[in-house]
Amino acid sequence: MATIHIAIPEIPHGHGLSFKKGIADGLLDCREHEATPHNTHSASYQRGVTVGGELKSQIAKLVKA
Numbered sequence: 001m002a003t004i005h006i007a008i009p010e011i012p013h014g015h016g017l018s019f020k021k022g023i024a025d026g027l028l029d030c031r032e033h034e035a036t037p038h039n040t041h042s043a044s045y046q047r048g049v050t051v052g053g054e055l056k057s058q059i060a061k062l063v064k065a
Contacts, residue, residue, distance in 0.1 A: 004058045008051060015044035019051075026052020 011019050018041035021033035026049040037045045 002062050009047050018044040019048040022048020023052040027056050
């Protein structure tokens with residue numbers, strides 16, 4: 001079994017949901033939740049999108065063709 005290591009940026013208190021929505025959208029290549037976080041949480045959402053995209057990339061490297 002492979003292990004994936006990803007650096008997760010510091011998330012401000014109360015921004016976890018926006019960050020998790022960003023991870024989901026980054027993994028699925030969609031922006032379904034982009035408008036849902038409050039304006040002050042958009043940076044946390046974008047960090048999540050970045051982490052989700054990186055996670056998707058690392059998973060893709062492990063999938064056998």
